[in-house]
Amino acid sequence: MKTMVIKVGGALLACETGIARLFETLQGLQQGGWQLLLVHGGGIVVEQQLQANGFTSDKKQGLRITPAEQIPVVAGALAGTANTALVAAACKVGLVPVGLSLADGGMVQAQVLDPSLGCVGEVVAKASTLPDALLSAGMLPIISSIAVDETGQLLNVNADQAATAICQLLGAELTLLSDVSGVLDGKGQLIASLDQAGFEQQVALGVIAGGMKVKVEAALAAAKSINNCVRIASWRSPEQLAALLDGEPVGTAVQP
Numbered sequence: 001m002k003t004m005v006i007k008v009g010g011a012l013l014a015c016e017t018g019i020a021r022l023f024e025t026l027q028g029l030q031q032g033g034w035q036l037l038l039v040h041g042g043g044i045v046v047e048q049q050l051q052a053n054g055f056t057s058d059k060k061q062g063l064r065i066t067p068a069e070q071i072p073v074v075a076g077a078l079a080g081t082a083n084t085a086l087v088a089a090a091c092k093v094g095l096v097p098v099g100l101s102l103a104d105g106g107m108v109q110a111q112v113l114d115p116s117l118g119c120v121g122e123v124v125a126k127a128s129t130l131p132d133a134l135l136s137a138g139m140l141p142i143i144s145s146i147a148v149d150e151t152g153q154l155l156n157v158n159a160d161q162a163a164t165a166i167c168q169l170l171g172a173e174l175t176l177l178s179d180v181s182g183v184l185d186g187k188g189q190l191i192a193s194l195d196q197a198g199f200e201q202q203v204a205l206g207v208i209a210g211g212m213k214v215k216v217e218a219a220l221a222a223a224k225s226i227n228n229c230v231r232i233a234s235w236r237s238p239e240q241l242a243a244l245l246d247g248e249p250v251g252t253a254v255q256p
Protein backbone atom coordinates (compact mmCIF):
# COMPACT_ATOMS: atom_id res chain seq x y z
CA MET A 1 0.00 0.00 0.00
CA LYS A 2 1.15 3.55 -0.70
CA THR A 3 1.91 5.63 2.38
CA MET A 4 1.95 9.42 2.55
CA VAL A 5 2.96 11.78 5.34
CA ILE A 6 1.09 15.06 5.14
CA LYS A 7 2.35 17.96 7.22
CA VAL A 8 0.17 20.92 8.05
CA GLY A 9 1.05 24.13 9.81
CA GLY A 10 0.74 27.87 9.63
CA ALA A 11 -2.64 29.49 10.19
CA LEU A 12 -4.55 26.22 9.53
CA LEU A 13 -5.09 25.66 13.24
CA ALA A 14 -7.02 28.95 13.38
CA CYS A 15 -9.17 28.19 10.31
CA GLU A 16 -12.20 25.96 10.81
CA THR A 17 -13.03 25.81 7.09
CA GLY A 18 -9.44 24.94 6.27
CA ILE A 19 -9.42 22.09 8.80
CA ALA A 20 -12.75 20.73 7.52
CA ARG A 21 -11.56 20.82 3.90
CA LEU A 22 -8.27 19.17 4.82
CA PHE A 23 -9.98 16.23 6.52
CA GLU A 24 -12.39 15.75 3.62
CA THR A 25 -9.28 15.48 1.43
CA LEU A 26 -7.63 13.02 3.82
CA GLN A 27 -10.78 10.93 3.86
CA GLY A 28 -10.79 10.88 0.03
CA LEU A 29 -7.12 9.89 -0.09
CA GLN A 30 -7.68 7.09 2.40
CA GLN A 31 -10.65 5.82 0.38
CA GLY A 32 -8.40 5.96 -2.70
CA GLY A 33 -6.03 3.46 -1.07
CA TRP A 34 -3.49 5.71 0.66
CA GLN A 35 -2.23 4.99 4.15
CA LEU A 36 -1.86 8.41 5.76
CA LEU A 37 -0.05 10.01 8.66
CA LEU A 38 -0.62 13.63 9.61
CA VAL A 39 2.27 15.57 11.18
CA HIS A 40 1.38 19.02 12.42
CA GLY A 41 2.82 22.26 13.72
CA GLY A 42 0.74 25.09 15.05
CA GLY A 43 3.05 28.07 15.45
CA ILE A 44 -0.05 30.26 15.63
CA VAL A 45 -1.40 28.36 18.68
CA VAL A 46 2.05 28.46 20.33
CA GLU A 47 2.22 32.25 19.87
CA GLN A 48 -1.29 32.77 21.28
CA GLN A 49 -0.65 30.63 24.35
CA LEU A 50 2.81 32.06 25.08
CA GLN A 51 1.33 35.55 24.93
CA ALA A 52 -1.63 34.58 27.16
CA ASN A 53 0.92 33.34 29.72
CA GLY A 54 2.85 36.62 29.63
CA PHE A 55 5.80 35.37 27.55
CA THR A 56 7.38 37.00 24.52
CA SER A 57 8.83 34.82 21.78
CA ASP A 58 11.41 35.20 19.01
CA LYS A 59 12.55 33.07 16.11
CA LYS A 60 16.13 32.65 14.92
CA GLN A 61 16.48 31.56 11.28
CA GLY A 62 12.93 30.20 11.24
CA LEU A 63 13.19 28.31 14.56
CA ARG A 64 11.50 29.40 17.79
CA ILE A 65 13.86 30.16 20.66
CA THR A 66 12.30 28.07 23.44
CA PRO A 67 13.58 28.86 26.98
CA ALA A 68 13.05 26.04 29.51
CA GLU A 69 10.35 28.00 31.36
CA GLN A 70 8.29 28.19 28.13
CA ILE A 71 8.40 24.50 27.13
CA PRO A 72 5.35 23.48 29.23
CA VAL A 73 3.23 26.06 27.38
CA VAL A 74 4.69 25.10 23.97
CA ALA A 75 4.10 21.39 24.64
CA GLY A 76 0.55 22.12 25.83
CA ALA A 77 -0.20 24.17 22.72
CA LEU A 78 1.15 21.62 20.21
CA ALA A 79 0.61 18.20 21.86
CA GLY A 80 -2.56 19.40 23.60
CA THR A 81 -4.61 22.13 21.92
CA ALA A 82 -3.48 21.69 18.30
CA ASN A 83 -3.32 17.87 18.39
CA THR A 84 -6.73 17.39 19.98
CA ALA A 85 -8.37 19.92 17.61
CA LEU A 86 -7.09 17.88 14.63
CA VAL A 87 -8.12 14.58 16.27
CA ALA A 88 -11.62 16.03 16.76
CA ALA A 89 -11.85 17.12 13.11
CA ALA A 90 -10.76 13.63 11.98
CA CYS A 91 -13.47 12.01 14.13
CA LYS A 92 -16.04 14.34 12.58
CA VAL A 93 -15.47 12.91 9.07
CA GLY A 94 -15.42 9.31 10.30
CA LEU A 95 -11.66 8.71 10.24
CA VAL A 96 -10.11 6.83 13.18
CA PRO A 97 -7.35 9.11 14.48
CA VAL A 98 -4.71 8.40 17.12
CA GLY A 99 -3.20 11.54 18.62
CA LEU A 100 0.55 11.19 19.23
CA SER A 101 3.69 13.25 19.70
CA LEU A 102 7.20 12.45 18.43
CA ALA A 103 7.89 11.06 21.92
CA ASP A 104 5.51 8.12 21.51
CA GLY A 105 6.45 4.55 20.65
CA GLY A 106 10.18 5.19 20.21
CA MET A 107 9.52 6.52 16.69
CA VAL A 108 12.43 8.96 16.75
CA GLN A 109 15.58 9.81 18.66
CA ALA A 110 15.73 13.43 19.79
CA GLN A 111 18.50 15.72 20.98
CA VAL A 112 18.99 19.41 21.62
CA LEU A 113 19.69 21.09 18.27
CA ASP A 114 21.64 24.12 19.48
CA PRO A 115 21.80 25.14 23.16
CA SER A 116 21.46 28.82 22.18
CA LEU A 117 17.89 28.04 21.01
CA GLY A 118 16.94 26.49 24.39
CA CYS A 119 14.64 23.46 24.36
CA VAL A 120 14.62 23.03 20.58
CA GLY A 121 15.16 19.52 19.31
CA GLU A 122 16.33 17.72 16.22
CA VAL A 123 15.07 14.23 15.52
CA VAL A 124 16.11 11.17 13.52
CA ALA A 125 13.95 8.19 12.63
CA LYS A 126 14.24 5.19 14.96
CA ALA A 127 11.47 2.55 15.15
CA SER A 128 8.36 2.21 13.00
CA THR A 129 6.62 -0.44 15.16
CA LEU A 130 3.94 1.94 16.42
CA PRO A 131 2.95 3.64 13.12
CA ASP A 132 3.15 0.28 11.29
CA ALA A 133 0.63 -1.20 13.74
CA LEU A 134 -1.70 1.81 13.56
CA LEU A 135 -1.62 1.96 9.76
CA SER A 136 -2.33 -1.78 9.43
CA ALA A 137 -5.35 -1.25 11.65
CA GLY A 138 -6.63 1.48 9.27
CA MET A 139 -6.02 4.26 11.80
CA LEU A 140 -4.76 7.79 11.15
CA PRO A 141 -1.77 8.78 13.32
CA ILE A 142 -1.82 12.54 14.03
CA ILE A 143 1.61 13.50 15.33
CA SER A 144 2.61 16.79 16.99
CA SER A 145 6.18 18.04 16.81
CA ILE A 146 6.94 17.69 20.53
CA ALA A 147 9.79 15.28 21.33
CA VAL A 148 11.61 14.03 24.43
CA ASP A 149 15.37 13.44 24.60
CA GLU A 150 17.26 10.69 26.44
CA THR A 151 17.36 12.76 29.63
CA GLY A 152 13.56 13.08 29.65
CA GLN A 153 13.62 16.72 28.53
CA LEU A 154 10.65 17.91 26.43
CA LEU A 155 11.82 19.52 23.18
CA ASN A 156 10.13 21.77 20.62
CA VAL A 157 10.84 20.51 17.08
CA ASN A 158 10.11 22.43 13.90
CA ALA A 159 7.19 20.56 12.38
CA ASP A 160 8.67 20.36 8.85
CA GLN A 161 11.74 18.64 10.34
CA ALA A 162 9.42 16.37 12.33
CA ALA A 163 7.57 15.42 9.12
CA THR A 164 10.87 14.61 7.38
CA ALA A 165 11.86 12.22 10.18
CA ILE A 166 8.47 10.46 10.03
CA CYS A 167 8.69 10.26 6.22
CA GLN A 168 12.18 8.72 6.55
CA LEU A 169 10.92 6.33 9.24
CA LEU A 170 8.40 4.82 6.82
CA GLY A 171 9.99 5.52 3.42
CA ALA A 172 6.69 7.31 2.72
CA GLU A 173 5.88 10.09 0.29
CA LEU A 174 5.78 13.58 1.82
CA THR A 175 3.55 16.59 1.18
CA LEU A 176 4.10 19.80 3.15
CA LEU A 177 0.98 21.97 3.26
CA SER A 178 1.50 25.59 4.29
CA ASP A 179 -0.22 28.97 4.00
CA VAL A 180 1.41 29.64 0.62
CA SER A 181 0.83 27.81 -2.68
CA GLY A 182 4.45 26.67 -2.82
CA VAL A 183 7.92 28.18 -3.02
CA LEU A 184 7.67 31.56 -4.73
CA ASP A 185 10.33 33.32 -6.82
CA GLY A 186 11.44 36.95 -6.54
CA LYS A 187 8.34 38.03 -8.49
CA GLY A 188 5.93 36.06 -6.31
CA GLN A 189 5.42 33.39 -8.99
CA LEU A 190 5.25 29.71 -8.07
CA ILE A 191 8.46 27.75 -8.66
CA ALA A 192 7.18 24.45 -10.10
CA SER A 193 10.39 22.48 -9.53
CA LEU A 194 13.31 23.14 -7.19
CA ASP A 195 16.54 21.20 -6.63
CA GLN A 196 19.47 21.74 -4.25
CA ALA A 197 21.28 24.12 -6.65
CA GLY A 198 18.13 26.16 -7.33
CA PHE A 199 17.45 26.37 -3.60
CA GLU A 200 20.97 27.64 -2.87
CA GLN A 201 20.62 30.22 -5.63
CA GLN A 202 17.30 31.55 -4.25
CA VAL A 203 18.69 31.64 -0.69
CA ALA A 204 21.72 33.63 -1.87
CA LEU A 205 19.33 36.09 -3.54
CA GLY A 206 17.38 36.40 -0.29
CA VAL A 207 14.20 35.08 -1.98
CA ILE A 208 13.87 31.96 0.18
CA ALA A 209 14.19 32.82 3.86
CA GLY A 210 12.91 32.17 7.38
CA GLY A 211 10.35 29.39 7.77
CA MET A 212 10.45 28.59 4.04
CA LYS A 213 14.22 28.01 4.17
CA VAL A 214 13.74 25.50 7.00
CA LYS A 215 10.86 23.91 5.05
CA VAL A 216 12.79 23.48 1.78
CA GLU A 217 15.85 22.13 3.66
CA ALA A 218 13.57 19.56 5.33
CA ALA A 219 11.99 18.73 1.95
CA LEU A 220 15.40 18.30 0.26
CA ALA A 221 16.56 15.94 3.03
CA ALA A 222 13.36 13.89 2.73
CA ALA A 223 13.44 13.84 -1.09
CA LYS A 224 17.02 12.51 -1.05
CA SER A 225 16.12 9.75 1.45
CA ILE A 226 13.07 8.50 -0.43
CA ASN A 227 14.54 9.30 -3.87
CA ASN A 228 11.30 10.95 -4.89
CA CYS A 229 10.11 14.53 -5.04
CA VAL A 230 8.51 16.16 -1.99
CA ARG A 231 5.70 18.62 -2.63
CA ILE A 232 5.16 21.99 -0.95
CA ALA A 233 1.61 23.27 -1.48
CA SER A 234 -1.21 25.05 0.31
CA TRP A 235 -3.99 23.75 2.53
CA ARG A 236 -5.77 27.04 1.76
CA SER A 237 -6.32 26.24 -1.90
CA PRO A 238 -9.29 23.98 -2.71
CA GLU A 239 -7.78 23.49 -6.21
CA GLN A 240 -4.51 22.22 -4.78
CA LEU A 241 -6.31 19.87 -2.36
CA ALA A 242 -8.42 18.56 -5.27
CA ALA A 243 -5.27 18.00 -7.35
CA LEU A 244 -3.65 16.18 -4.44
CA LEU A 245 -6.72 13.95 -4.27
CA ASP A 246 -6.59 13.29 -8.02
CA GLY A 247 -2.88 12.46 -7.88
CA GLU A 248 -2.00 15.49 -10.03
CA PRO A 249 1.12 17.58 -9.44
CA VAL A 250 0.60 20.38 -6.91
CA GLY A 251 2.69 23.32 -5.70
CA THR A 252 6.48 23.10 -5.80
CA ALA A 253 8.15 19.74 -6.44
CA VAL A 254 11.35 19.62 -4.40
CA GLN A 255 13.69 17.24 -6.25
CA PRO A 256 16.01 14.63 -4.73
Ligand SMILES: Nc1ncnc2c1ncn2[C@@H]1O[C@H](COP(=O)(O)OP(=O)(O)O)[C@@H](O)[C@H]1O
Binds near residue numbers: 180
Ligand atom coordinates in the same frame (compact mmCIF):
# COMPACT_ATOMS: atom_id res chain seq x y z
N1 LIG B 1 10.38 32.18 -1.42
C1 LIG B 1 9.36 32.04 -0.59
N2 LIG B 1 8.20 31.50 -1.03
C2 LIG B 1 7.14 31.34 -0.22
N3 LIG B 1 7.15 31.72 1.09
C3 LIG B 1 8.28 32.25 1.61
C4 LIG B 1 9.43 32.42 0.80
N4 LIG B 1 10.41 32.95 1.59
C5 LIG B 1 9.88 33.11 2.80
N5 LIG B 1 8.61 32.69 2.85
C6 LIG B 1 7.76 32.74 4.05
O1 LIG B 1 7.69 31.43 4.58
C7 LIG B 1 6.39 31.22 5.08
C8 LIG B 1 6.14 29.71 5.17
O2 LIG B 1 6.94 29.18 6.21
P1 LIG B 1 6.30 28.91 7.63
O3 LIG B 1 5.58 30.13 8.13
O4 LIG B 1 7.33 28.33 8.51
O5 LIG B 1 5.21 27.82 7.22
P2 LIG B 1 4.38 26.80 8.09
O6 LIG B 1 4.03 27.52 9.37
O7 LIG B 1 3.21 26.44 7.24
O8 LIG B 1 5.31 25.63 8.34
C9 LIG B 1 5.50 31.94 4.11
O9 LIG B 1 4.25 32.28 4.67
C10 LIG B 1 6.34 33.18 3.78
O10 LIG B 1 6.06 34.22 4.67
Ligand SMILES: CC(=O)N[C@@H](CCC(=O)OP(=O)(O)O)C(=O)O
Binds near residue numbers: 041063074078159
Ligand atom coordinates in the same frame (compact mmCIF):
# COMPACT_ATOMS: atom_id res chain seq x y z
C1 LIG C 1 11.47 24.94 16.97
C2 LIG C 1 10.25 25.50 16.32
O1 LIG C 1 10.32 26.47 15.56
N1 LIG C 1 9.08 24.91 16.61
C3 LIG C 1 7.83 25.32 16.05
C4 LIG C 1 6.90 24.13 16.16
C5 LIG C 1 5.56 24.36 15.50
C6 LIG C 1 5.68 24.56 14.01
O2 LIG C 1 6.64 24.22 13.33
O3 LIG C 1 4.54 25.11 13.49
P1 LIG C 1 4.25 25.53 11.99
O4 LIG C 1 4.36 24.29 11.17
O5 LIG C 1 2.87 26.03 12.09
O6 LIG C 1 5.25 26.58 11.58
C7 LIG C 1 7.23 26.52 16.81
O7 LIG C 1 7.40 26.63 18.01
O8 LIG C 1 6.55 27.33 16.15
